[in-house]
Amino acid sequence: MNVSPQADAGKQPRVSIQTADFDLAAEVDALHAADGGVGAIVTFTGTVRDRNGAQGGIRELELEHYPGMTERAIEHMIDEALTRFDIRGARVVHRVGPLQPLDRVVMVAVTSAHRGQAFQACEFLMDYLKTQAPFWKKETTPEGAHWVDARVADDQALARWGIQASNAG
16 A cells, blocks of 8 residues: 655655555655755654563554545645745655564655754654654554553654644543
8 A cells, every 4th residue: 555645747745655664765865866956864764663672562563544634634744844944845654554563664854955954844744743643553562452642742742843732641
């Protein structure tokens, strides 16, 4: 499954929600190739981690999304980053479906003329993704499966950008 909004002719789409793994180098190369004015590329790649290593940890992380709505929400996040920061482009790839420890989950790549704005925009996009993107996570551990609740720390990270969220219970 690879669901993305329609890209402008000849351009890579800004958002991809997919079950397949992604090639970080290919994603960055494609984003950079589209713009010769890029002086900096900042990326973030998130992976499935074993949060409870000593107790057996996560055996599987399953991510679900609402097709169409999720892509639009992430497109909105990228639009917001483009208005807040002096960046030239951005791309988000997010996986869904069952994932194993050490699998890649998400990639955010941001291009700009200079590194400072790219670093800030990348961090902003990740903070926004953690709290505002419509994804649901279910962890399977030796004790069983459970849905992952939002964290107060994620809402606090978003608040430093002037966005209030109350996702955590």
